[in-house]
Amino acid sequence: MTQSVSGRNPRPDTLADVLERVLDKGVVIAGDIVVNILDIELLSLKLRLFVASAQTAQEMGMDWWTRDEFFTSQGSGGSKKNGEVEGGRAPAELEAENNQLRERIERLEQAISDRELPERSEGSNRSGKAQQEEER
Amino acid sequence: MTAGDARGLYLFAIVGSTAVDLSGLPGIAGGDSPRLVGSGDLAAVVTDVPLSALDVREEEVTEDGRLARMAMDHDTVIRAVFEQTPALPLRLATVVGDEDAARRLLEERSAEIRDLLARLAGHQEWGVRLRREGAAPDANTERERDRAARPSGRDYLQARREALRASQEQRHAVRQAGDEVYRALAEHATDATRLSGGGAADLLLNATYLVPIAATQEFRDVVEKYATDLAAGGVQVELTGPWPPYSFAQVTIGSQAAADG
Numbered sequence: 001m002t003q004s005v006s007g008r009n010p011r012p013d014t015l016a017d018v019l020e021r022v023l024d025k026g027v028v029i030a031g032d033i034v035v036n037i038l039d040i041e042l043l044s045l046k047l048r049l050f051v052a053s054a055q056t057a058q059e060m061g062m063d064w065w066t067r068d069e070f071f072t073s074q075g076s077g078g079s080k081k082n083g084e085v086e087g088g089r090a091p092a093e094l095e096a097e098n099n100q101l102r103e104r105i106e107r108l109e110q111a112i113s114d115r116e117l118p119e120r121s122e123g124s125n126r127s128g129k130a131q132q133e134e135e136r
Numbered sequence: 137m138t139a140g141d142a143r144g145l146y147l148f149a150i151v152g153s154t155a156v157d158l159s160g161l162p163g164i165a166g167g168d169s170p171r172l173v174g175s176g177d178l179a180a181v182v183t184d185v186p187l188s189a190l191d192v193r194e195e196e197v198t199e200d201g202r203l204a205r206m207a208m209d210h211d212t213v214i215r216a217v218f219e220q221t222p223a224l225p226l227r228l229a230t231v232v233g234d235e236d237a238a239r240r241l242l243e244e245r246s247a248e249i250r251d252l253l254a255r256l257a258g259h260q261e262w263g264v265r266l267r268r269e270g271a272a273p274d275a276n277t278e279r280e281r282d283r284a285a286r287p288s289g290r291d292y293l294q295a296r297r298e299a300l301r302a303s304q305e306q307r308h309a310v311r312q313a314g315d316e317v318y319r320a321l322a323e324h325a326t327d328a329t330r331l332s333g334g335g336a337a338d339l340l341l342n343a344t345y346l347v348p349i350a351a352t353q354e355f356r357d358v359v360e361k362y363a364t365d366l367a368a369g370g371v372q373v374e375l376t377g378p379w380p381p382y383s384f385a386q387v388t389i390g391s392q393a394a395a396d397g
Contacts, residue, residue: 025227029245
């Protein structure tokens, strides 16, 4: 049944790839037959936290914890464990903030450029914006 | 929790064949190689495990810790089995008391098991991710260049407006590309599902497909086509697989307690 597919092989599976497939998936057997040993769901969630670097995990979209206060509060000190989290702040948080700011700037710039403001030559961008505020 | 020396039977997968070569495969937690426990034409791929080995403590939950190794061993065995015969992957850390319990499971749930095996037979799972490379670098470089050249305010605004429109169009197109690719590939698959994208801003699509083995080449050709088409727009297509049908075996067997044995 092994199907060798011609052409290039897909990239080799990483630990993160495997975990994405294995954790919380597969047939569950209900009933008394199964021995309940550990809260695998909970542990597997926690494992995601440690999977490879925060970078890899983020690539996998497994970055839910970056929005979790419990984890992010530890990160603010720039702890060794999360060494790859830039600046110690949750990347997703920064990303979201960046996006918000970027969109705000874009909206502002759009508003300004729509009005053209040709005669108000040069000056600094600051004053342009300020004057526009006054006009409202 | 569990007594120190108590042992159980770890279940990797259920197969519809009693002829599966398991030699050389890892057990769980460094235990014995897996073996088959059969009942009729169904069999469970199992290994003995001390229950204490599965008693993972929180501080052991690390990248190379016990749980991670268990996940890798689990996958290694299931993959090897799956390459030989259709297999139902069981949830990580599924343990029954002993061989009798395993046989009882196979007998009592044989109808459900057969149905599932039949549905998944002749299929493999393939994962497809679409990732945007270096999100919107154009707008930024543009901004830098503008700043360096110190253009007039008017030129600046004009350039910015164009860049804005371009980046908006690009963002829109890119979002649509994810949906389009998902649907287009689904047409070449028996089943499809989207995996969690989490909050990753550059991940446009994280999907997985149940593909008939006979249609593998066709599926991969379509993936290849999109990879080529989207590369120009800075979107990278990643393909993983073939996988055992983990994502399409998310089923609970025996919803009412099977305790009447």
